[in-house]
Amino acid sequence: MTRKEQKEERRKAILMTALQLFVNRGYYDTKIADIAAAVPMSTGLMFHYFESKEELLLALVKMGAAATKFDDKMPDIPPEVYFTEFLKRLFAFSKNEPWVFHMFILMGQARRVGMPEEARKIALSVNTIEESAKMIQKGQENGVFRPGDSKLLSMCFWATVQGIMEEMAMHEGMDTPDVEWIMAILKK
Amino acid sequence: MTRKEQKEERRKAILMTALQLFVNRGYYDTKIADIAAAVPMSTGLMFHYFESKEELLLALVKMGAAATKFDDKMPDIPPEVYFTEFLKRLFAFSKNEPWVFHMFILMGQARRVGMPEEARKIALSVNTIEESAKMIQKGQENGVFRPGDSKLLSMCFWATVQGIMEEMAMHEGMDTPDVEWIMAILKK
DNA sequence: ATTTTCATTGAATCTATATTCAATATAATG
């Protein structure tokens, strides 16, 4: 394995470790030394891979943003099916793939006040609410979703999903809720 | 006005200022000096009123916990009416009474990982989810609420409410959603 | 085999902020 590959591997290890710690303890409570110890490597070496703690967060949030980008040119799958499937997959992933799960939660955390400005900006730039609103509107036109401000509906939907994911992170092993409960927010 | 009253007033002023700042910038990003400047008073004087920044947070969370205590011996008001009314009032308050609004959000923040341990414990001790679950169960027995794990339903409901409140805090002036949208999570 | 480059460490800095403190002003008390 070439040196560049080695470095890439190590970088990933740091990223994954940091992701887990950020989600489990929060960004500010996670010390560089904690991440280093968990990887494991010396504290100083962390700065060989990432300029700063904030850069590390930024790298994660950028990955999250790239992974989360809403697919604009969705084929004509009916909105109610789209959201239902999305939830099913998200919950399934969350049980099996810690990465997806953690990333979802980190993106939510990163959007909040008090997080480093640049990371926050990037997390907020993934405009899931606006994008979903379009599809919700389509569902309203189809007469499947309830009427009302589609952006507001979208916000309620995502607030719910985010909140549930965080609860699941907090009490691990918790059951996932019935997808229909959440779809009820949207459905007529 | 006696001195003790004066002191009490000042204490309240600090608490209200801190509450607002904690909610708007987050706990860690709010420096004691920021709170002091906003009250206004000197930084040093803050410690005449509160032992530490953490004590200040703790005082707020204790107030929140006291205010939030779920009323056990609720008269026989039907569950669906109870939750509907609760939401209506919460949203109405949030438009007019910044205090209630901010406090609700602070309690949510305080429950999260990364917040000072003691404050977190107190915030988590207000077991809204468990308490509501009982009432949800009653609603299920009445055939008004959908079947399923009442605690999980309760969690979904509160995750939604918390998430919506936070969105509202972030984009002020935002409309409040239709209470029925949220009730749809619970209702059959 | 020698040199150059990169990985790694642990200890030494640097910095931001919470916290303390000595000094002063202001108000209450006798």
Place this chain on the structure above:
DNA sequence: CATTATATTGAATATAGATTCAATGAAAAT
């Protein structure tokens, strides 16, 4: 008024934790 108690300030201190750095080891290149 004199004394005592409390409020207030701004500057000094303490500390946690991010960041830097000089030294060392290990791998690649020549």
